[in-house]
Amino acid sequence: MGLYKDGRSRCFWANPKNERYIRYHDEEWGQPVYDDKKLFEMLILESFQAGLSWECILNKREAFREAFDGFDLKKVCGYQEEQVERLMQNKEIIRNRRKITASIKNANIFLEIQKEFGSFSDYLWHFTGHEVIYETGKTTSELSDTVSADLYKRGMRFVGSTIIYSYLQAVGIIYSHEDGCYLSREKTGERG
Secondary structure (H helix, E strand, C coil): CCECCCCCECCCCCCCCCHHHHHHHHHCCCCCCCCHHHHHHHHHHHHHHCCCCHHHHHHCHHHHHHHCHHHCHHHHHCCCHHHHHHHHCCCCCCCCHHHHHHHHHHHHHHHHHHHHHCCHHHHHHHCCCCCCEECCCCCCCHHHHHHHHHHHHHCCCCCCHHHHHHHHHHCCCEECCCCCCCCCECCCCCEC
16 A cells, blocks of 8 residues: 555555546545445446456446446336347447346346335345445455345346445445555544
8 A cells, every 4th residue: 555646545456547546446435325326337337347357347437327328227127139239339348248138137126126125225225224334355245245145036147245245345335445545434434
């Protein structure tokens, strides 16, 4: 963990040569998200990350937004083979047919969860009693195992425990800024 141009220390993964990545680390990662549109976007992006780096996905985020109609849930739920083929031809995103078709299936299940719980946010946050979990140095946990298993049971794909752990960190349910990072917080929520 070194110092960046601005003199701040950050988590080891925040590439100091990628301004987009630094902004993501500083302004977005670990911030609690309750907005279903953002939760849907992050779920789709995290599922595309499987086998790749988050930096790769983040660099293509705007292309994904455009390709997936601004992550409009109802539009994605309605995608048919024509939209799958359009996405498969888009050189700006990850062109993996299994991930693309899983995204459409996952969108429909996301919608079912919204109907059942009132919002996907309520569904996701109910696993922790609406509390933020503070932990570092993990790639899976009992929480990510539980959420992953429930999503699989409902029919989602590309939602293994490691992907879900990363997702829960991204949307602030798990707060994982490392000791020494200027955003590191104790359980009290105070900045270090």
